[in-house]
Amino acid sequence: MTQNSGHERGTGQDTTEVEIGGGRAGVRGRRRVRRLLGVGLVDYLGVGLFVAFSAVYFTRIVGLSTGGVGLGLGLAGLIALGTAVPIGRLADLVGVRNTLIALHLARAAGTAGYAAVGEWWGFLVAVAVVTTADQSVSALTQAFVAELAEGADRVRTLAAYRTVANLGISLGAPLGGLAVGLDDAAAFRAVVLVNAAAFVLVAGLLATIPAPPARGAATRVSGWGALRDRRVWGLASIDTLLQLWLPVLNLGIPLWLTMRGGLSAAWLGALYAVNTVFGVVCQMPAARLAVSVRAARRCQVAAGALLAAACVLLWSAERAPAAVVFPLGVVLLSCGEVIAVSAAWTLSYAVAPDDRRAEYLAAFGMGRSVGRHVLGPVLITALLQAVGGVAWGILAALFASAGIGTLFVRLPPDHPAADAREV
Structure with a gap:
């Protein structure tokens, strides 16, 4: 391996x-x-x-x-x-x-x-x-x-x-x-x-x-550093939304399955297994799609679209066969996950100067933490309780807008990540 x-x-x-x-x-x-x-x-x-x-x-x-x-x-x-x-x-x-x-x-x-x-x-x-x-x-x-x-x-x-x-x-x-x-x-x-x-x-x-x-070298730099870099804030904000895939998997899908899916909770183990196997098998191929800044931008757009499609499909569980909708939804979610993660690695490297790399990557990682552990759990549970299935439409819009938003963040074209050979 x-x-x-x-x-x-x-x-x-x-x-x-x-x-x-x-x-x-x-x-x-x-x-x-x-x-x-x-x-x-x-x-x-x-x-x-x-x-x-x-x-x-x-x-x-x-x-x-x-x-x-x-x-x-x-x-x-x-x-x-x-x-x-x-x-x-x-x-x-x-x-x-x-x-x-x-x-x-x-x-x-x-x-x-x-x-x-x-x-x-x-x-x-x-x-x-x-x-x-x-x-x-x-x-x-x-x-x-x-x-x-x-x-x-x-x-x-x-x-x-x-x-x-x-x-x-x-x-x-x-x-x-x-x-x-x-x-x-x-x-x-x-x-x-x-x-x-x-x-x-x-x-x-x-x-x-x-x-x-x-x-x-970091001792010679004063001020807020990475926290004042608009590129870091832009990419971290986008990653915050794309990383909602994790609370969707851990909270949104189990709650929706019990609320509207018509399936027993025993299905959850199989759905988690699909996601885990997908991550093991597909993370390396997904990484090959995002080895340059230009490719990573395209991957984040694609990830946003895949995650949005997963939400739309899960929304249809109210009318479509749940035994088909949930597995396919998890597959689409898993596709978006591995692509979004790979793209985030390349883009975060692109904005991190060599002499302050750890600081910049830590600042970028704050968006991931907010999406997975702060915003996501509160947002998803609140939306499902308040508006039911419409929550999936709102989440789909958030994922799609996050993917498109990547195109509006200015990134340095001469960073090593941008010159990496695409395979």
Whole structure:
């Protein structure tokens, strides 16, 4: 998988070797990418273990109310948004890899704290640490990939990383689900501690990947930096809307299926499986469609159209056969997802200056966090309750407008991402 992600048509060479210069340097480059993919697999195996039963754990074992868990997660999300750019600036100053190692250790500490908390305030502290680290890890991993690869190889490496992440979650979630079946507090806490240990292992594995020294250039820049860049705001706003695909999948489709679909809740497992398999199989091909700025613009337009079409199709579940509408809707949603994600990688690289890359990618990532974890859940649940099926028409309009909006953001044509070879 990792080797194929670096191949170009018409050549038998690994493009990582071509970009770095061949020979021993090329071998080192490939080894670093492989190690990073190994890091991703361990990371998301741990995440998959815990995500399968986290809600059950906090309510049944810790004894928190559902409202208390929701409030804690919401506050943690706001804290994470407020710290994203400062953490990005720190990474530009002291080194992306070093900051990633510290963040994974913070995730380990916060996750281990889950096994010890017994009241809401302790839960809030632990979940704030974990959520803040989680959201910064995503942007800084993208920044670290930019230090290990060049041009089109960056997007291909990120696609391979996301594929490995999906595999990790797919393997870890069933194992975590076994703890729910045991219904034993000790088993729950043991899995939580295994998750924490996985993050420690991830930090150790990252420490073995050689990385360039910290630039230090960020200390010479004052002011708001990335937060004043209109291109970042424009792209982040568009990504906020396109990333609504996740709450549509996690909230909109389950709610709509029970409200209007005429199908049993047992269908949800199969629908999630379709999305997961699609992500594993199609993320790499989708990345090949978005390796230049021009191609990424087209991909975001296409993603907006696919996501809008998925919403229109789901809206038709009131009249059309639900057993056909829901699977096809998930397929269209999954197509839009993998294309939108790949396009966002290329476009965010295009606006991030090399000496402040982590800060800019962190600022861009704020839009993703808002769409997935703040705006999306509130908007989708409120719309479905207020206007029923018309909610899908509104969501379709938002997705379509987001795709078209990409065409109006001015991007630098001379950025390495813009010159990357299309495959």
